[in-house]
Amino acid sequence: MIYTLTLNPSIDYTMHVSNFEPGGLTRATETDYYPGGKGINVSRVLSRLDIPSTALGYIGGFTGEFIRSALKTEGIEESFIETNQPTRINVKLKDDVESEINGPGPELNDLLQRRLLEQLDRLTSEDRLLLAGSIPSSLPDSFYRTIAEKCIKKNIPLAVDTSGQALKELLDYPLYLIKPNQKELEDLFGEPIDSKEKTALYARKLVEEGCEHVIVSLGGEGAVYVDKETTLFADAPKGEVINTVGAGDSMVAGFLAAKEQHLSPEEAFRKSVACGSATAFDSDLGKRKDVDDLYESIIIHQGGKE
Ligand SMILES: Nc1ncnc2c1ncn2[C@@H]1O[C@H](COP(=O)(O)OP(=O)(O)O)[C@@H](O)[C@H]1O
Numbered sequence: 001m002i003y004t005l006t007l008n009p010s011i012d013y014t015m016h017v018s019n020f021e022p023g024g025l026t027r028a029t030e031t032d033y034y035p036g037g038k039g040i041n042v043s044r045v046l047s048r049l050d051i052p053s054t055a056l057g058y059i060g061g062f063t064g065e066f067i068r069s070a071l072k073t074e075g076i077e078e079s080f081i082e083t084n085q086p087t088r089i090n091v092k093l094k095d096d097v098e099s100e101i102n103g104p105g106p107e108l109n110d111l112l113q114r115r116l117l118e119q120l121d122r123l124t125s126e127d128r129l130l131l132a133g134s135i136p137s138s139l140p141d142s143f144y145r146t147i148a149e150k151c152i153k154k155n156i157p158l159a160v161d162t163s164g165q166a167l168k169e170l171l172d173y174p175l176y177l178i179k180p181n182q183k184e185l186e187d188l189f190g191e192p193i194d195s196k197e198k199t200a201l202y203a204r205k206l207v208e209e210g211c212e213h214v215i216v217s218l219g220g221e222g223a224v225y226v227d228k229e230t231t232l233f234a235d236a237p238k239g240e241v242i243n244t245v246g247a248g249d250s251m252v253a254g255f256l257a258a259k260e261q262h263l264s265p266e267e268a269f270r271k272s273v274a275c276g277s278a279t280a281f282d283s284d285l286g287k288r289k290d291v292d293d294l295y296e297s298i299i300i301h302q303g304g305k306e
């Protein structure tokens with residue numbers, strides 16, 4: 001079973017505006033709200049691809065109830081731990097450019113932390129775990145490390161989609177998959193990375209540090225894939241971009257789904273890009289039919305082994 005862990009879920013509240021005026025009144029032309037948080041997005045896309053998963057993490061209050069019922073409607077297993085504070089609402093402002101404001105997350109005491117670690121103790125080497133998104137500020141920065149230690153000891157393949165210090169710290173472990181975006185890769189290495197070739201070079205450093213599969217997403221420019229044997233470049237397909245929130249998470253889901261179906265790295269990468277772009281072209285996460293339609297149109301170029 002694939003388990004997705006979202007320590008800090010959210011409702012993503014998307015507001016479409018034109019000419020947002022800081023300090024003034026702006027009326028939104030359209031609003032949407034979706035269950036969010038990186039692992040939850042991955043579970044939702046996996047489910048659209050007919051791959052079951054179980055969503056783990058902390059939820060609470062009326063916002064948490066919304067997430068629970070949305071996942072139930074979509075037939076997604078969850079085993080969330082309840083907190084006494086409402087799950088955060090993250091605001092996604094769509095004007096000519098997209099801006100995001102993400103909340104800090106709930107207070108999680110020792111008991112809640114222990115309950116999650118006990119849940120994870122029940123995973124076996126037959127399972128896979130995805131650690132996704134930010135660590136709420138009340139948890140120690142080392143929380144993902146604690147989880148990683150346990151998983152690696154038990155040979156549980158670990159996929160990671162997070163950023164900043166949390167990502168840096170996890171690179172000490174042999175990870176199954178990581179998917180930084182361009183900014184996250186630049187932050188990791190403290191350098192501007194402005195071409196696909198340079199992206200591949202830095203992605204290869206991550207492979208050399210022990211990551212089995214590295215995908216770097218580059219928004220409208222597509223993505224780069226590196227493993228021990230291969231370097232691949234994908235162009236993003238053209239289409240009307242509606243909402244890129246969750247596009248990166250969709251890539252992770254696409255890759256994990258394809259590997260569950262024993263597809264080759266190239267096919268898995270293709271599926272990953274198709275999922276990312278299907279989401280970018282939708283107001284919610286991409287739909288199965290759109291992923292299938294985009295799949296064949298993704299152009300993949302082979303790179304050298306830098
Ligand atoms: N403007 C776009 N046009 C087409 N596809 C896009 C666009 N923006 C994002 N995507 C798709 O979504 C993937 C992930 O996007 P990106 O913005 O890099 O991820 P993240 O959400 O993690 O920042 C890209 O690799 C691409 O497949």
Ligand SMILES: O=P(O)(O)OC[C@H]1O[C@](O)(COP(=O)(O)O)[C@@H](O)[C@@H]1O
Nearest residue numbers: 036037038090133134246247248249
């Ligand atoms: O935990 P973080 O880093 O605050 O990120 C949470 C946000 O990331 C998302 O999962 C979207 O992530 P991506 O756009 O990177 O795929 C949103 O649903 C959510 O609001």
